[in-house]
Amino acid sequence: MADIGRATLILDAIAEGREPLTLTELATRTGLPRSTVHRIVQALEQELFVVRVPERRGYTLGPGLLKFGMNAHLRLLGSNRNQMAVLARAVNENVELAVFSGREVVVVDQLASPDRLRGVTKVGKSFSLHASSIGMALLAHLPDEQVAELLQTPLTRFTANTVTDLTQVRHRLDEIRRSHIAIDVEEHDLGICAVATGFVGPTGALQVVCVVMPTGRFADKRAQAIEGLQRINPAIVPSAVSLRR
Template identity: 65%
Template sequence: MADLDRVTVVLDALAESRHGLTITELSARTGLPRSTVHRVLQTLERVLYVVRSPDPGQAGYQLGPGLLKFGMNTHLRLLAANRPDLVALAREVRERVELAIFSGREVVVVDQIASPARLRGVTQVGRSFSLHASCIGKALLARLPEHRVRELLPPRLARFTEATVTDRAVLLAELDHVRESGIALDREEHDAGISAVATSFVGPTGALQAIAVVMPSQVFTRKLPDAVRGLRSLNPAVQPGGFGS
C-alpha cells in the first residue's frame, strides 16, 4: 500500500468515527500495523490535519483544523456549481430540492432550495441521514460496487418509521433496481409524512452527489412523474417510468 493510501484510510477512519480514536483502534479499523498508524499520525499532526482529542476523558486522535481549508473550498465550489440547477428544479416541480453527499457512513444534506409553494423546508442543511433509510442514501449507495455497500451498511439496519427497510437482502435488491432506473424512492422511510425521490451522478465539480425532490406524502404519487422528469434533465441516466407505482 502506497503512503498516500495509508494516509487516506487513516483519515477516512477518523472521519467515520463520532469520537477520537486511539492508535490501537485505528490499527484495528484500518488493518494497518500500529507502527504504521503511529508514523502516519505523526506526519498528519505536524500539519494539523489531525489533533489529539481535547477531552481529558477521551484519549485518541480526531480530525484537525488543517483540513478546513480543503473542506470549505470544496463545499463552496460544490454549492456554486449546483445552485442554478437546484433553483430551476425547485421552480419546475414547486417542491423542496436538496443536494447531498457522502459523509462517512451517512449522507449529509449540503444545500437546499425551499419549495416556492411551501416557502420553508423541514430539513436543515447539514442534517445527516442513514444511507439505507433515505432516497439520497440509496441513490449514492447504488453507485458503489456491492462489496463496498456491504462494508458501509451496519450489521443491523435501524428502523425510523414503519416503512423503513431493515432487511439487508431486501435493500440490496432495491439498490439493483435503483441502478437500473437511475432513481431511488423514499416513501416515509425516514420521516413520517415526508416522501422523496432522488438520483445520483458525478456533478460538475467531479464529486459524486445526490439531488432529491422532497414533498409531503399526500402529493407524492401525483407529483412523482414531474419530479422524475426534472431529475432526468439533470441526469440523463434516469429512466422515465422506471419508478414503478
C-alpha cells in the same frame, strides 16, 4: 497500499468516530498495524490534519483540512445551484444536494419552496444510507463489495416502512441502477417522501439531487419530480422506476 491510501483510511475512521480515537482504536478500525497508524498519524499531526484532544487520549480532525473542505464545498454548491433553482421552481418543492459523509449521507445545500417543509431537513443533517432516497441513490453507484462494507447490519429501522433486510436493499439498488431514480416513501420520517438521482457532477464528485415533499402531495407530484430530475440527469429512465416505492 500506498501511504496516501492508509492516511485516507485513518482520516475516514476519525471522521466517522463519535469521539476522539486512540492509536489502538484507529488500528482496530482500519485494520492497519499500530506502528503504521502511529507513523502516519504523526505525519498528519505535523500538517494539522489531525490534532490530539487534551482532555482525552485520542485524535480528531484538525484545522488543516478546512482549506480543502471549504474550497471543495464552494465549488460543489456553485456548480449545482442554477439547476437546483430551476427544479425547485418547476416542482414548487424543496430541492436538496447531498454527498457521502463516512457511513452516512449529508445534505450540503437546500433550496426551499414557498410552502417549505420545516424542521425535517436542513443543511448539515445526515441520514442513514439505507433509509433515504439520497443514501440509496449514492449507494447504487458503488460496487456490491463496497456497499456491503458501508451497510453494517443490523440496519436501523426508523419507521414501519424502512427496509432493513439486506437482500431487499440489494434488490432495490439493482432497480435504482436501472432507472437512476431512488424513491423514499416515509422510510426515514413519517409524512415525508422524496425522489432522488445520483450522478458524478461537474466537479467530478459523486452527488445526489433530491426533491422532498409531504406525503400528501407525493402521489400527484412524483412524476413531475422525476421529469424535473431527468433534466439534471439525462441517464434517468422513468419507465424503469418501480411502481412499488
